[in-house]
Amino acid sequence: MKILTILGARPQFIKASALSREFKKYPEIIEIIIHTGQHFDKNMSEVFFTEMNIPIPKYNLNINGLSHGAMTGQMIQEIEKIILLEKPDFILVYGDTNSTLAGALAAAKLNIKIIHVEAGLRSFNMNMPEEINRILTDRLSYLLFCPTESAVNNLNIEGFNNFKCKVFISGDVMKDNALYFSKIAEKKSTILSRLNLNSKNYLLCTIHRAENTDKLENLKQITKALNKLSNDFEIILPLHPRTKNIIESNKLKINFHTIEPVGYLDMLQLIKYSNIVLTDSGGLQKEAYFFNTFCITMRDETEWTELIENGCNILTGANSEKIISSVQDCSKKTFPNSSGLYGNGNSAEYICNKILLEK
Ligand code: UDP
Numbered sequence: 049m050k051i052l053t054i055l056g057a058r059p060q061f062i063k064a065s066a067l068s069r070e071f072k073k074y075p076e077i078i079e080i081i082i083h084t085g086q087h088f089d090k091n092m093s094e095v096f097f098t099e100m101n102i103p104i105p106k107y108n109l110n111i112n113g114l115s116h117g118a119m120t121g122q123m124i125q126e127i128e129k130i131i132l133l134e135k136p137d138f139i140l141v142y143g144d145t146n147s148t149l150a151g152a153l154a155a156a157k158l159n160i161k162i163i164h165v166e167a168g169l170r171s172f173n174m175n176m177p178e179e180i181n182r183i184l185t186d187r188l189s190y191l192l193f194c195p196t197e198s199a200v201n202n203l204n205i206e207g208f209n210n211f212k213c214k215v216f217i218s219g220d221v222m223k224d225n226a227l228y229f230s231k232i233a234e235k236k237s238t239i240l241s242r243l244n245l246n247s248k249n250y251l252l253c254t255i256h257r258a259e260n261t262d263k264l265e266n267l268k269q270i271t272k273a274l275n276k277l278s279n280d281f282e283i284i285l286p287l288h289p290r291t292k293n294i295i296e297s298n299k300l301k302i303n304f305h306t307i308e309p310v311g312y313l314d315m316l317q318l319i320k321y322s323n324i325v326l327t328d329s330g331g332l333q334k335e336a337y338f339f340n341t342f343c344i345t346m347r348d349e350t351e352w353t354e355l356i357e358n359g360c361n362i363l364t365g366a367n368s369e370k371i372i373s374s375v376q377d378c379s380k381k382t383f384p385n386s387s388g389l390y391g392n393g394n395s396a397e398y399i400c401n402k403i404l405l406e407k
Contacts, residue, residue, distance in 0.1 A: 049407060050078045051163075052136035054127065055105070056086030056147025059331050061096035062312055063142045063165060066221035066228070066396040068102055074404065079103060079140075082130055084123050084147040085110040089289060095311040100229070116146060116177060123150030131158050138163050138403070141185060143330075144178035148185050156188040161406075165221060165399060167192035168199030169330075169351040177258060189213060191406070193399050195220035195390055198353055218398045219391015222331055226338040227393040230316050239314035240321060243284065243307070251281045251375065252322035254329050256288035259366075260346060264298060266366035267291075270346055271300050273371035274326075278304040281375075284318060286310050324378050326371065333361055334390060342378040346371060358386035 051071070055064055064081070071077045083105035087093045096102065109126045111119055127150055131139070139155035140163045141148045148164075155162050167186050171179050186192060186203065192215045194200045200217050208215055240246075253274060260266045274283055283304040287295070295302065310318065316335070319325060325336040325343045333352050336343035343361045355361035360383065364370035391398075 049076055049138070049403070050080065050134065050136040051138045051140050051403070052131065052134055052160075053079055053081045053140040054084065054147055054151030055081060055142070056084035056123075057143075057145045058087050058092050058096065058309075059329075060142040060145065060147065061087075061093065061102060062100065062225060062331065063221050065096070065100035065102050066224040067140070067165065067399060069228075070396040070400040074400070076407070077400075077404075080107075080134060080136070081105040082107040082109065082127060082151075084127075084150065085112050086119070086145060086147050088112050089309075091309045091311070092289065099311050099313055100225070120146045120150045120153075123147060124154045127151055127154035128158065131155060131160055136160060138191075138406075140165065141189075142166055144169070144182040144185070146177070146181065149181040152185040152188045161190040162188055163191045163193070163399075163403065164189035165193045165218075166195055167215070168194040168196075168201075168203045170199075170202045171349050171351050173349055175259070187211075191402065192216065193218040193395075193402075195222075195395070196352070196354060214402075216398075216402055218402075219393075219395035220334060221395045221399070222334055223338060223390045224393050224396050225312075226316065226335055229312060230320065230339075233313040233316040233320075237313045237317040239310060239317050245282065245284070245318075245321065247321045248323050249282060250322055251277060251283050251324050251326055252318050253283060253285045253326040254288065254332055255285070255291050255327070255346070257328040257347065259348075260328050261288075261291050261294050263366075264294075267294060267298075267300065269366045269368045270371065271295070271302060273368035275301065275303040276368070276372055277375055281323065284322070286315070286318075324375055326375070337361070337389065340383045342381070342383060344371060344374045344378065354389050358389070359384040360386060 071079045141151040143166045285306045286309045287306045320339040348365045362374045
């Protein structure tokens, strides 16, 4: 069984690690990886392949720095050529980036069955490029692996039980990875001592969503909140290259120390030992939960609604007052007892078994 996996962006490298680990157990599965090049910096790409033992991509398309249409178009063109050459049984795509959609479109037009891991998520905000990518990819997919019950419900509401596809609730491969790699991170990561951090004495922050970087007012609100919070808390902000460019070109004032993006092992340690995570990332919302850490999500909506319902996550939008008051609230509360969301760390095994049944 030949599976062509399409990867392009940081969260996809991380997600892919869990399934690649599983695929290696089955000699009958051949996984071939295409790296589209969407993320290309060493600390946004290579570090994950090395640390997380992800197979080296056979194809590297080096497509980046283009508008959405040009990027997606070029990717489709190149992936199509590789599909024709490799003749895979399946295309495997993760999440919601342009690489996900390009892989799905190229495969669908050549009648290759698509596996979508992290299917069914919706923000119901069509201004998000990710929402467009998710909806279209789901519609083209044959095996849809949903991390949550609400994701399955979203697909049911959209009529997926009438389509020629199979929908599964698999749990989240990110949980597999967080559990698997946190033990390794405890042994190998030196980030806490390098940054001179003690357990639970800092806020960990990431910002990279288009709504917070492309809308300058949003970024100003967030940096204003973080500047104020830096009077009372140490702030650790591994800065995404896109956000860094925008902060620099607009000369936004930052009163605290920012760092370069870190590898996964360092990130797990930073999340685990932080007071609170403040983010607009999808992945970090769940990783905070895996380590019983409150998350403040600086967006107007989230795809991970069960975290809000369970009181583990607070939505503040890019509103400096709300961000600050939520940090104060979370500092006083104990983390809710709500284990069991996102499966029990064996999602990759479940997904792999379902794929094998398609032989
Ligand atoms: N991450 C990392 N280093 C960083 C920032 C994030 O390893 O400096 C990891 C994070 O732990 C999570 C993933 O990258 O597993 C999330 O990626 P990102 O926030 O870029 O994308 P999203 O999840 O929002 O799609």
